[in-house]
Amino acid sequence: MKPVQWTTRWSTFTFCAAALLPFSVAAAEYHEAPALEAAAMAETLPPVADRLPLHPMVVTPEESIGQYGGTWRATMFGASDHWWLIKTVSYEPLIRFDAKSGKLIPNLAESFEANDDATEFTFTLREGLKWSDGEPYTADDIMFWFEDVFSDPELTPAPAKWLSTESGPAVVEKVDERTVRFTFQEPNGLFLRKLASNSNIGEIAPIHMYPRHYLEKLLPKYNENAEAEAKAAGASSWAEHFGNVTGSLSRWRYAGMPTLLPWVLTSPYDDRGLVAAERNPYYFKVDPQNNQLPYLDGYEFRVVQDAEAMVLRALAGEIDLQDRTIATLKNKAVLYDNQDRGNYHLFDVPTPDHNQMIVYLNLNHNDLAKRELYQNKNFRIALSHATDRQEIIDLVYFGQGEPWQAAPRRESVHFDEEFAKQYTEYDPDKANALLDEIGLTERDSSGFRLDKDGNRVAVFLEVPSDFRPDWTDVVELMKAQWQKVGVDLQIRPLGRALIRNRALANEHDAFVFIGNGGLDTDLYLEANNFFPHDDTGYRTFALLWSNYFAGLEPSEEPPASVKAQFEARRKLLGAADPAVQQAAMQTIIDGAKEAFYTIGTALPSPGYGIVSNDMHNVPGAIVNYGPIPYIGVVNPEQFYKTSN
């Protein structure tokens, strides 16, 4: 296998890390938390050097070497806020994103490489890695996931898309005790990126979260009483029980499963309202002075049912680090004013989104007259000019942000000022002229334009009623703005799930959603705002073309310009070389600029979070990359506290 240039870069990195290690091993005086030291002295725990792998991962602290102790306090919202856990304390994949360089670096795997055409990926695990109960973590654990979970049709009815290519799912083989190889029949250029993000979650947990020795007994293959034990636990079958214990969300409802994370769950996320964890004595990372991480003893996240209760807790100094749910624009003033009282300060949470809200007209509308109208670029340009974005920004977003189309952010390598700003100036005269030019000159008694069949030109815009309250305000403003150019905007508030189902059945007229994919990290994973292929159902603005790309029915052959984008996407997926991927992505972006599929509103300003003045090593800004656990990326194991 000949590693391509970019993998060589990774290899060089690992090589350097490994080269440094002999010094640290020679110095090999590892230090540990006082409680663990006492346990090791009492011989209830092996000594720290035996608990760490041969080459622990060295994490450079954000500012300073920390001190042991303290608990990370935060709050979670209601019953389904697993995402807070997933995005903070649960990021220990085989390979990870490095927040500083934006590159993929080793984590559980000591090294990894890909072949030229992105079909074979080999990972070598660190030697001597251990689960939190002291059992070794080896290639067998990954093989357990592959053979007994991933390949079992009952546990995995359909292989996840990121682990499959056209001819079928990946094949995983064990090379030796520490090495596994993933083989795909076609190129899977995004495999490494997906492995390092949490867009790989679905209902199936990440592949490194299956401790063989613990989970074997849940399967009938290894335990003939598995079914009876599952029923005794309240599940209807062993498969359901296994799904509950290991599922990416439901796993948090149980304590007791060995883990590789910095902290081991002691009080699970159930209806008792406190999610707590304590340090993992076998955690595989150290700081540059050979202190075993994590610094913090554990975390305590209280589950509250009301967002206002979170604010009160913050003001009472009960939150050490949090942005999720609490850090809304509405709360910013009160949180800002009470920084002294609550002993915290604010930090920036830049968003990777390029748009607060995008309007998607259905380009493959079921009604052929409407399809023709919506496919007319000048109609979309007219609506764009009819939208007063500054008014929206001033009234809804407290003046924060700037008019922006569905185009990459400034920080992206694909940023294009012209694309971002095209047709964003508010110009009702131009809009009217364009609409007249299209032939929508007749008007009804209320002043709305009529199409050639004499029907009022109306856009039925589906807006999620259960997601972003600000959108309701935005579309109300838009309704008044579009009325001035004679277009009737009819607002349809519906549940998100229903909007999705209608979009996937091609029953919709138009809808709105988030503009994700503004930064390169998430742009490559989901480019569905820039070309008409989407299988999430949230950005499906041309279902028939999307199906054409995916080989599904019903479909329709798209115009040549769209096909060129599809071609570029295939190229991107088939390449392992980042330079080739980037060139292909540029073709997609240029195509999106020319086609002007969707109508953007405003570039979102950075979000924020609150962090206690006693909590250290937290970066001043943490970018919230959609599919990547953003707080996990900045290494929570090196956070430390100077009081309690």
Place this chain on the structure above:
Amino acid sequence: MVAYILRRVLIMAPTMVLISVIVFAVIQLPPGDYLDTLVAQMASQGDRVDDAQLAALRARYGLDQPLLVQYFRWISGIVLHGDFGQSFEWNKPIADLIMPRIGLTLAIASVVLFLTSIIAIPIGVYSAVRQYSIGDHLATLFGFIGLAVPNVLLTLGLLYITFITFGLEPGGLFSREYQNAPWSLGKVGDLVAHLWIPVVVLTLAGTAEVIRVMRATMLDELVKPYVETARAKGLSEVRLITRYPVRLALNPIVSKLGWMMPIILSSEAIVSVIVDIPTTGPLLLRALLAQDMYLAGAIILMLAFITVVGTLVSDVLLAVLDPRIRYA
């Protein structure tokens, strides 16, 4: 009397069946199911579930079956095995979720009911006897404020005041140190310190109505000839009022008891959500939002059962209080 009670009990059975059908139908009304909610949550986090996976999950949960089949599965589990099923969202048997909460819920509701009665009934009597006095006006004012201010606002106001003046830890059933600790005197004290807000809010909200009803019926009774007669016979004023008009005026209050419980329980939900008390209210709200339908169904069914039992109790009490009803 026995026949009367028996008749009432027998009517309960078909009522519950009817309620179970309605409950199930209403929970199914919103479009989509729990899995749609799950997919929506995943998508908002940049994540996704494959459609084939979804179909498999749907089959596992029985969500692909016709409604009628789903209903009979559900109700037969409850009736035959006392099994309320699994909560989709919590991955836990529903009984395990509800049982610890139902006690607390009933405790709060009972305390509120008790406090409402001992505060509102004497005040109602007083304002009738001393109609248009300063006391009457004050009681009316106080009652109406409780009635008119939304519970949400009252709760937030009280939370804010305790936070500003006492610096107390806001919300929750227990402070951090008692959260997972075993029961002790300190823990009980901590519990009471956290429970007073919902109790005060709910009591305030309920008193006005009882005061007004009590006052109105008392005013009707006070002018009746039998009061005049009793007074003429030389009965002391206190004895006269408590023996005769009050007894009669209690009638509407007692018949209200049965449905005061559900009113308290449903207004309790919103207060508990705000002050973060683990009663059935927040659980129900969440279950409805997530379309966790068996959980929502079980809670509503249980609340309905409490209402039906409450009605029975108030019927019996009425019969005890007023012989005319027993033979009606």
